[in-house]
Amino acid sequence: MEDRQKTEVLKALEALKKASKEIEANPDDGGGNATSPSMKALLELQTGSDDLLSGDPHLSTLSYLLSHLKELALALKSKHRKPGSFFALFQWRSDNNEISRVAGSIGTEIQSWIDRESVDRLNSATDDEERVALLAALKGRLAGGFDRGLQEVLLRSGAFAAVESVLADPTASKRVREQSAAAVLAMVRFNKDVFVGPILMGPTVGALVAMSSAAALAALNGLIAAIRSPLVDELHARGEIPGLVGLLAAGEVGVRVLALDCALEIGYYGRKEAVDAMLAEGLLKRLLSLQMSDLGGSLIEMDGKDQGPERIGDGIQAGVVEKARRGESRESQCRSTRPFASCVARFAVSVEVGEGLRQREKRAFKAEVLARVREAVIDEAEAATVLAEVLWGSTP
Incomplete structure (x- = not known):
C-alpha cells in the first residue's frame, strides 16, 4: 500500500474510530439506533471506505465487523423503537449491548492497525524529524496503560530491539537517541514482565551512561526506580558506577543534579x-x-x-x-x-x-x-x- 493511500486509510479509520467510540459509550441513549447521528455517520463512513479497506488484508476483520454492525443496526431499526413489554425491553437492551460490543471491537481493530503502521514506520524511518515524532507518539501511546493488542504489536514487530539499537548507536543524532531512551523507559513501565529482561541483557544501561546527558540520566533514573536492585547489580557488574560518579563533576548543572539522583537511587536500592x-x-x-x-x-x-x-x-x-x-x-x-x-x-x-x-x-x-x-x-x-x-x- 502506497504512502498516500495509507494516509487516506488512516483518516478514514480515525473517523470510524471516533464514531464507534460514541456508539460503544452510549448504546442505550440512541447510539445503537440506525437513525442516531453517530450510527448514521459510521454507516456512511463504512460505505465510503469499502474500497480503501479492501486494499489491506490486515483490515479484513474490520470490514467484517463493520458489515456486522450495519446488519445489527438495520435489524434494530426494523423493530419497535420503544419496547412496550418486559420481554421487548429485555430484547431491546440485548440488541443495544451487542451493538456496543461490536462497536468496541471495531475501535480495537482500528487501534491495532494504527499501532502496527506506526511501529512499522518507526522501524523503517531514517529521517531524524520523523523518528523523533514517531518515538514521541509511541511514548504517549505507551503512557496510556497496558494494552494487550499494543503489546502484541510491539513483540511481533521487534520494536524494542529497534529502539534500543538506535539508542546504542553513537552515530545517531542526540535528539533521536534521547527520544529512544524515553521510549525504552516507557516500554518498561508499560510491562516490566516483558521488557526488563532485554534491558538487563542488552546495551541500554551502558548507552545511557555513555551519553551523559540530562535526558539519558533521567531515563536511567526511571529504569532504576522501576527495576530496582537487579539494574543496580548490572550497573556495578558492567563497571558503569565510576562513570556515574564522575558525572557529579560535569559542567552542566542539570547533568550533575540527575547524577546526584542516580547516586541516591543506587544508594537506596x-x-x-x-x-x-x-x-x-x-x-x-x-x-x-x-x-x-x-x-x-x-x-x-x-x-x-x-x-x-x-x-x-x-x-x-x-x-x-x-x-x-x-x-x-x-x-x-x-x-x-x-x-x-x-x-x-x-x-x-x-x-x-x-x-x-x-x-x-x-x-x-x-x-x-x-x-x-x-x-x-x-x-x-x-x-x-x-x-x-x-x-x-x-x-x-
Missing part, C-alpha cells in the same frame, strides 16, 4: 558492593564539593525554618531523602533552587532507609561516612554541620 564502589570512586568528596557550592548549603540552616527531620515509625529518624520520596517534605521546595543542599546527608539517609543493605552493613556504612567526612572537611564549622545532618538520619 544497591547492595553493599555497589555502595562500596561509589565510595571507592570518591563519591563523598564530590558530594561535599557540591554541598559547599553556590547551589548547595545546609537545609537545616536555611532561614532557620527547618527544624530537622521528623521521627516516624518505631524511632527511625527519617531524613530529607525519605521524606522527599514520600512527597512530605518542605525541603523539596528548597532544593528547586539549591539542588545540592545537604546532599551528603541525603545520600547517607538514602542508604540507611534503603532496601539494599543489611542492618549491620548500614551501621558500618554510617561509621565510614562519618570518618570520611571528618577527613575530607578542614573547616570545623562546616564539618560539624555536615556531621550533624548525617547523624540526624541515623537509626538508634
